[in-house]
Amino acid sequence: METIQVVFLTVLMFFVIVTVHEWGHYYFAKRAGILVREFAIGFGPKLFSYKRNETQFTLRLLPFGGYARMAGEDPELVEIQEGQTIAVRSADDQVKMIYLDQLDNRKNVIRGEVISIDMENALKLQLDVDGEIQQYRIHPQAMLVSRGKQTQIAPKDRQFGSKTVGQRAMAIFAGPLMNFILAFVLFAVYAQMAGVPVENPKNLEIGEVLEGGAAYQANLQKGDIIETINGTAIGTDSQKMVSMIADSKDKPMEWTLRRGNETFNITITPRAVEGQEGGKVGIVPTLPTRSVGFVETFKVSGVAMVDTTRVIFEGFRHLINQFNMDDIGGPVRTFEVTGQIAKQGIEQLTRWAAILSLYLGIFNLLPIPALDGSRLVFLGIEALRGRPVDPNREGMVHFVGFAMLFVLMLAVTYNDILRLING
Numbered sequence: 101m102e103t104i105q106v107v108f109l110t111v112l113m114f115f116v117i118v119t120v121h122e123w124g125h126y127y128f129a130k131r132a133g134i135l136v137r138e139f140a141i142g143f144g145p146k147l148f149s150y151k152r153n154e155t156q157f158t159l160r161l162l163p164f165g166g167y168a169r170m171a172g173e174d175p176e177l178v179e180i181q182e183g184q185t186i187a188v189r190s191a192d193d194q195v196k197m198i199y200l201d202q203l204d205n206r207k208n209v210i211r212g213e214v215i216s217i218d219m220e221n222a223l224k225l226q227l228d229v230d231g232e233i234q235q236y237r238i239h240p241q242a243m244l245v246s247r248g249k250q251t252q253i254a255p256k257d258r259q260f261g262s263k264t265v266g267q268r269a270m271a272i273f274a275g276p277l278m279n280f281i282l283a284f285v286l287f288a289v290y291a292q293m294a295g296v297p298v299e300n301p302k303n304l305e306i307g308e309v310l311e312g313g314a315a316y317q318a319n320l321q322k323g324d325i326i327e328t329i330n331g332t333a334i335g336t337d338s339q340k341m342v343s344m345i346a347d348s349k350d351k352p353m354e355w356t357l358r359r360g361n362e363t364f365n366i367t368i369t370p371r372a373v374e375g376q377e378g379g380k381v382g383i384v385p386t387l388p389t390r391s392v393g394f395v396e397t398f399k400v401s402g403v404a405m406v407d408t409t410r411v412i413f414e415g416f417r418h419l420i421n422q423f424n425m426d427d428i429g430g431p432v433r434t435f436e437v438t439g440q441i442a443k444q445g446i447e448q449l450t451r452w453a454a455i456l457s458l459y460l461g462i463f464n465l466l467p468i469p470a471l472d473g474s475r476l477v478f479l480g481i482e483a484l485r486g487r488p489v490d491p492n493r494e495g496m497v498h499f500v501g502f503a504m505l506f507v508l509m510l511a512v513t514y515n516d517i518l519r520l521i522n523g
Contacts, residue, residue, distance in 0.1 A: 106442040110435060111163060113442075113453045115141060117282065117460060118166045124278030125168040125271060126155070132267040135171035135258040137251075142166060154241070154252060164431045170271070172259025178246045180217050187211045188225070194239040195225055198253075200246040210234075219244075220256045261491075265483045272472050272479070279461030280405075286454035287401040293447045295389035296400055301336050303327055303358075304385045308444065313382015318368050320383065325358040338385045345370045346378025384444075408458055431509075432517060469501020 118141055126139050135154055142160035149158045178200060180186065187209040189197040199206050212227030212234065223238040240258070243250045256262050260271070306324045309316050326334050326341065330353055334341045345353070352369045370379025392400055434456075441452045465473040474497070482488045 106439050109442045109446075109449060110438045113438065113449065113456075114163050114435075117279065117453065117457045118142075118163070120278045120282045120457070121275045121460060121464075122166040122168050124274035124276075125170075128267075128274040129168060129170050129260070129271040132263050132271055133258060134260050134263060134271065135252065135254045136168055137171055138167070138169040140166050140169070170260045171254035172261045178244065180214060180219075182214055182216060184214050185211065186214060186227075188227070188236065190236060193237060194242075195236045196239045196242050198238075198242060198244045200244070219253045220259075223255060261488075265479050269476060269479045272475050273465075275472055276461035276464045279457045279464075283408075283454045283458035283461065284401050284405055286450055286457065287404040288397045290447060290451045290454060291392050291397050291400040291404075293450065295391050297387040298390050301388050303388070304334060304336055304338055304341065305388045306383050307386030308384035310382035310384070313380065314368050314371055315381045315383045318366055320357070320366070320368075321359065323359070325388065326355065326385070327358055327363070328356040330354055336387060341385060345381055349379030351379075404454070405458065408455055409462065412459055412462055468505070470498045470505055471501070474498065474501060 122139060122141065126136050129136050137154075138156045138158055140158040140160055142163045143165060144161040147159045147161055149156060151157070180198075180200070184200075185203065187199040187203045187206045188195045189199075189206075189209045197209075199209060203209075203211055210227070210229060212229035215226035215228055215233060217225045217238075219238060219242075223240060225236040225238055227234050227236065238253070240253075240255050242253050244253055245251075260268060263271075304326045306315070306320055306322055306326065309320050309322055328334065329341060329344055330348075332344070348370050349372055350369060352367050355366050355368055357364060357366065368381055370381050372378075373380045438449075438452065438456075442449045464471050465476070467473045467477050478489050478494050478497075
C-alpha cells in the first residue's frame with residue numbers, strides 16, 4: 101500500500117473514531133435542549149470552521165481528540181456590571197445584539213448605562229438612555245459581542261447544569277456509547293470481509309504473501325493450504341512453522357501445499373531479513389476461514405467485543421501490577437502501529453479501528469478525573485445526595501486530573517519519539 105494512502109487511511113480512521121465519540125455527546129446534549137457552542141475535532145489552531153444553527157463546527161490541527169463544548173460547563177461570558185455602558189441592537193421589541201466595546205463605532209444601536217440585566221432567567225434589561233430608563237426583553241439567542249468575538253447567550257434552561265441528572269448523564273455517557281456501537285459495527289464488517297476460522301482446522305493457510313519475499317518469488321498465493329514442510333506435518337502450529345523456517349536460513353525447504361483441489365510440491369529457500377534473526381520466507385500464516393451469514397455476523401461481532409474487552413482489562417491489570425513506561429504508547433506510537441497495520445490491508449485496519457474504538461470507549465469510562473467516567477461518578481453522587489457537588493471542588497478535581505493526564509501524555513510522547521530515534 102502506498103505511503104500516501106497509508107497516511108490518509110490512518111488519519112481517516114482516527115477522524116472517524118473521534119468524530120463518532122464527540123457526535124454522541126453533541127446529539128444527546130441537543131436532545132436535552134443544551135446549547136452546544138462548539139463541536140471540535142482535534143486540538144490546537146483551527147484549520148477549518150463553519151457555523152450551523154447554534155454550533156460552530158471546527159477542524160483543528162492536532163487530530164488527537166476533540167470536544168463538544170456545552171453552555172454552562174465553563175465560565176464563558178464576560179460579566180456585565182451595573183453602571184457599565186453598553187450598546188444594543190433590537191428587532192421586534194427584543195434585544196438581539198449586545199455590544200461591550202467599540203461603542204462609538206457601532207451604528208443603528210442604542211447606547212446606555214446598565215441599570216439591571218438578567219441574561220439567564222428573566223431575560224430582561226434596563227438601560228439609562230440619556231436620563232430615561234428603558235426596559236428591553238432579551239432574545240434567548242441574543243449575541244454578546246466583545247473584543248471582536250460573538251458569543252450566544254445561554255439562558256438557564258439551555259445550560260448543562262439546569263438539566264436533570266439523567267439527561268446530563270446520557271449526554272456524557274453517549275460518547276463512549278457511540279464508540280461501543282462503532283466497534284460492534286466494525287467487528288461485523290471485518291467478519292464479513294475476512295470470515296471466521298473454520299471449526300477444528302487441520303492445517304494452516306497463507307493469509308498474506310509479502311511482496312519481494314521468497315514465497316512471493318515462488319508464486320505462493322493467499323489461501324494456499326500448508327500441508328507439510330520437509331515432510332513434517334505442520335497442522336495448525338504456526339510457531340513450529342516459524343521456528344523451522346528460522347532454522348533453515350539459506351537452506352532449501354520442500355513444501356507441500358494445496359490450492360483448491362490441487363496438491364503440489366515446491367522448493368523455497370528462507371532468506372535473512374535486515375533487523376530480524378533467522379530465515380524468513382515472507383508469508384503471514386493464518387487459520388483457514390469461512391464466510392459468515394448476516395445473522396451469524398452479529399454473534400461473531402459480539403464475541404469479538406467480549407474477547408477484546410477482556411484483553412483490554414487484562415492490559416490495565418498488567419499496567420497496575422507492573423508499571424513500566426515502555427509498556428505505554430502515546431499518540432506517536434499509536435500512529436506508528438496504525439500505519440504498520442494499514443500496510444497489511446483494509447481488513448486488518450478495520451479490525452484495528454474496532455479495537456481502538458472499543459478501547460477509547462472503555463478508557464473514557466474509567467473513574468479518572470477529567471474523563472467521562474469521573475463526571476459520571478460526580479453525577480452519581482449528586483443523585484444519591486439529592487444535591488450537586490460544589491462546582492468549584494468538582495472543577496478542581498477535573499483540573500488536577502487533566503494536568504496529570506497532560507504530563508503523562510508528554511512523557512509517553514517523549515518516550516515514543518526516543519523509541520523511534522533509537523529504532
